[in-house]
Amino acid sequence: MKNIIIGNWKMNLLEKDIEKYADSFKKLLKEEKINCDFGFAITGINLLFAKKLLENIKGVIISSQNCHYQTNGAFTGETSYTQLLEHEINYSIIGHSERRQYFNETDITVNKKVLVMLKNKMFPILCVGETDEERTNKTFLQVIESQIKASLNGVDKNDASKIIIAYEPIWAIGTGKSATSDDAEEMCAFIRKIIIDLFDAEVAQKIAILYGGSVNADNADMYFSQKNINGALVGGASLDPKLFFNLLRKA
Numbered sequence: 001m002k003n004i005i006i007g008n009w010k011m012n013l014l015e016k017d018i019e020k021y022a023d024s025f026k027k028l029l030k031e032e033k034i035n036c037d038f039g040f041a042i043t044g045i046n047l048l049f050a051k052k053l054l055e056n057i058k059g060v061i062i063s064s065q066n067c068h069y070q071t072n073g074a075f076t077g078e079t080s081y082t083q084l085l086e087h088e089i090n091y092s093i094i095g096h097s098e099r100r101q102y103f104n105e106t107d108i109t110v111n112k113k114v115l116v117m118l119k120n121k122m123f124p125i126l127c128v129g130e131t132d133e134e135r136t137n138k139t140f141l142q143v144i145e146s147q148i149k150a151s152l153n154g155v156d157k158n159d160a161s162k163i164i165i166a167y168e169p170i171w172a173i174g175t176g177k178s179a180t181s182d183d184a185e186e187m188c189a190f191i192r193k194i195i196i197d198l199f200d201a202e203v204a205q206k207i208a209i210l211y212g213g214s215v216n217a218d219n220a221d222m223y224f225s226q227k228n229i230n231g232a233l234v235g236g237a238s239l240d241p242k243l244f245f246n247l248l249r250k251a
């Protein structure tokens with residue numbers, strides 16, 4: 001499978017920044033071919049603006065950073081999966097640790113979102129990750145196992161390979177303190193084993209498992225050379241088109 005690299009812009013970039021970004025990113029793409037699948041996760045108000053500017057890039061993934069599992073209703077401030085679908089946005093990050101930490105996202109809501117997305121032929125980018133404390137007290141494997149099992153509860157085996165899993169240790173996000181390649185590989189291999197137990201080996205081979213947490217062009221190689229790491233979810237290093245492009249070149 002090709003590596004998948006998603007730039008998570010989080011709550012950054014104004015329209016004027018996105019215009020400049022798209023311009024220089026497309027220029028870079030003209031100069032050199034990229035061998036991985038890639039895309040951008042964009043905040044709600046900028047999603048359609050950025051989509052218009054980026055969608056003519058072949059194969060580009062345009063993703064939301066969140067979506068609600070209800071079709072509509074009294075959920076002030078939320079965007080439903082149907083509203084994304086209306087604009088042919090088929091990808092969404094689900095359960096990012098910042099959503100869990102600041103907006104009370106739980107494994108239960110994450111599971112509802114995953115199920116509704118799969119039912120509607122969408123592609124969830126499911127984030128899991130342990131805290132610093134859980135890494136130190138060595139409960140991280142149990143923590144991730146329970147997040148994955150709860151998030152994928154009730155998923156049909158025929159849909160499972162559409163899920164992209166991003167392993168993002170919380171202590172590595174935005175801190176510059178990235179996981180070692182051994183630790184990241186250990187966890188991604190462990191996640192793949194859980195997928196075999198939940199579904200089967202064929203599904204586990206098809207599911208892309210990404211690493212996220214302070215990935216940049218300088219450390220990307222060490223992750224992409226690991227057997228069970230199929231790409232990256234990238235925050236800070238995706239905000240500059242040149243830095244992001246340099247990272248894509250490593251895949």
Ligand code: PGA
Nearest residue numbers: 173174213214234235236
């Ligand atoms: P970072 O963010 O690359 O800035 O650490 C990763 C993420 O939150 O997806």
